[in-house]
Amino acid sequence: MTQRSLLVRALWFVLVGWWLTPLVVNVAWLLNATIILLPLGIKLINLVPTVLTLREPRSVVDPDSTGRGQSSLLVRVVYFLFVGWWLSWLWANVAAFFAVTIVGLPVALWMFNRLPYVTSLYRFDG
Template sequence: MTQRSLLVRAIWFVFVGWWLTPVVVNLAWALNVTIVLLPIGIKLINLVPTVLTLAEPRSLTEPDATRGQPSLVVRAIYFVLVGWWLSWFWANLAALLAITVVGLPVAIWMANRLPYVTSLYRFHG
């Protein structure tokens, strides 16, 4: 993929990213709680940093993507007990912080960790 310039990413954030991110976050959360549409919700969660600042999408197809991950059973139990509600709170707090200049770096950090908060999924690389 081509690297987007900082100027393009900043313009995107000012005109689109700050308001579209909460929409995507809450749509993803609503899809996640249906269980049937969970895969689509997870894909949207993985796109939150891209929606916020046009950051390059993360690759889930890397050969090392599953190395060091908790088992699927552990991740599923965590999601059912904690991840579904904590990710909603976490993502909305990140979206709120993103509209402030001071909070933007923290919001980006939080958005990048949203897959882990949701399902204990760790990105490598």
């Protein structure tokens, strides 16, 4: 994928990203709640920073490069079932509110970048 200019990303945010992001967040949460459509919901959650500002998609952490790899699948499933499904919804909607306020945009970006981890302890390198 090619790197998008700051101007294009800013225009995307002003025209589309600010209103589309809360919609994507809540659709992803509804998909996660169905369990059957959970993989699609997780995919949408991972794309939230891209929807907001056209940020390039991230890659999974290489355990050798950071010393902190992914948590085991069992731990991630238990976390998601008891905490991740509801905390991610709350986290993402608070972040969406911050994004709409413009002043809170840096906080929103920080929160959206951590959304996959809040949802299922899923780590990215960026």
